[in-house]
Amino acid sequence: MHKGNKIYEGKAKxxxxxxxxxxLIQYFKDDATAFNAAKKGTIHDKGVVNxxxxxxxxxxxxxxxxxxxxxxxxxxREMLVKRVAIVxxxxxxxxxxxxxxxxxxxxxxxxxxxxxxxxxSYKCDALNDPLINDSHILALxxxxxxxxxxxxxxxxxxNGIIRDFFAKLNLELIDFxxxxxxxKGKIILADEISPDxxxxxxxxxxxxxxxxxxRHDLGNVEEAYQEVLSRVTK
Ligand code: UDP
Numbered sequence: 222m223h224k225g226n227k228i229y230e231g232k233a234k235x236x237x238x239x240x241x242x243x244x245l246i247q248y249f250k251d252d253a254t255a256f257n258a259a260k261k262g263t264i265h266d267k268g269v270v271n272x273x274x275x276x277x278x279x280x281x282x283x284x285x286x287x288x289x290x291x292x293x294x295x296x297x298r299e300m301l302v303k304r305v306a307i308v309x310x311x312x313x314x315x316x317x318x319x320x321x322x323x324x325x326x327x328x329x330x331x332x333x334x335x336x337x338x339x340x341x342s343y344k345c346d347a348l349n350d351p352l353i354n355d356s357h358i359l360a361l362x363x364x365x366x367x368x369x370x371x372x373x374x375x376x377x378x379x380n381g382i383i384r385d386f387f388a389k390l391n392l393e394l395i396d397f398x399x400x401x402x403x404x405k406g407k408i409i410l411a412d413e414i415s416p417d418x419x420x421x422x423x424x425x426x427x428x429x430x431x432x433x434x435x436r437h438d439l440g441n442v443e444e445a446y447q448e449v450l451s452r453v454t455k
Contacts, residue, residue, distance in 0.1 A: 222246065222301060232258060233271070233417055244292060245304045249275075253417070255436040257349055264435060268298045270446045271415035276300060277453050278383065278414035285382050287375060289410040290402060305402025305411050308364050311342040311350060312372055314380045315396040319420050320433075322396070325352075331427070337380055339373060344400070371408045372401050379410070387421065390452040392430065395420035416446050 224246055225238035232254045237246040249268035254261050272294070279291035292301040315322055318332040341358060342350040358364055364372065376399055384394045397419035400412035412418070416431040423430060430445040 222295060233267075234413065239301070243304050245302050246295060247300050247302045247413075249298045249413070253432065253435050255432065257346060260436070262435065264446065265443050267417070267443075267446055270450045271413060271417060272298050272300060274415045274450055274453055275413040279410070281386060282379060282382060282410065285378075287379060287382070287410060288407065290404065290412075302411070303402075303404050303409065305404045305409060307344070307411060308368065308372070308401045308403065308408070309344040310353075310358065310363060310372070310401070311344050312376050312399045312401065313340045313342065313396060314338070314376050314399070315340070316380070316384065317393075317395045319395050337377070339376060368403075368408050375401070375408070375410065383414070383419075388424070390455070391424040392449070392452060393422045393424050395422055416449050421449055 222244075223240045225240065227235055227237055228245070229236040233250055233252060235248040235250065237248065239246055249272040251263045251265060251267045252261070253264045253267060276291065276294045279289045282289055283291065290302040290305055292303060294300050315334055315338040317334060318326075318328045319330050322328070322338070323330050341353050343353045343357070343361075343363065344350060355369060358369055359366060379399065380394070380397075383397070387394045397414070399410060399414075401408050402411040419431060420433060421430045422428065429439060430449050433439065434442045434445050
């Protein structure tokens with residue numbers, strides 16, 4: 222697959238055109254940011270690990286009937302993906318309280334949520350990704366009513382699939398962020414699924430195996446990412 226022009230560079234990934242107008246190469250970097258890029262650093266080999274973990278997660282979801290942008294793995298840091306128009310929403314699902322949920326609602330980290338929480342942020346760095354609700358999304362025409370229903374249903378299904386998969390690996394899915402895109406008139410899952418975008422705790426010990434180790438300088442960041450990779454690909 223010919224690697225063409227760079228069309229987008231984000232905080233953790235780069236997208237390149239290919240000779241097929243419907244396909245892009247998604248390249249995973251080692252760069253890490255937190256708190257809307259107020260904190261910057263690198264995590265050694267994160268790009269390699271996140272490419273492998275995302276590949277595994279997309280393949281798992283596809284096998285359970287979830288349409289994703291994943292086409293195939295190309296190299297250690299690259300996957301071939303469908304070229305989507307990203308819906309400018311960060312779709313977050315939470316099983317236990319952590320991060321901004323604790324700050325916003327004054328609850329203790331790790332509190333079991335009586336039902337999984339679905340929340341949306343408007344994907345806009347300049348505005349600091351503000352939380353928005355259904356009516357904001359429809360009023361601002363970020364997605365149609367039908368698209369929003371699809372996104373909610375897919376997110377609920379994905380939560381169940383990943384939670385069950387992780388549970389067998391003695392990992393707990395605390396929360397995660399998804400991004401969706403439009404491809405040939407359909408909503409499909411895009412972006413990545415990795416310890417950058419999920420909170421993952423070890424069952425029993427509660428050991429954090431995700432980007433919180435970088436966010437809060439907990440140490441052993443690389444080891445945590447490698448630990449998730451080794452369990453997920455076992
Ligand atoms: N998340 C993400 N990208 C973002 C914001 C959040 O991948 O720009 C993920 C984050 O890793 C966590 C979940 O979404 O798994 C919920 O994040 P939260 O809102 O608690 O964010 P915080 O401000 O605490 O990072």
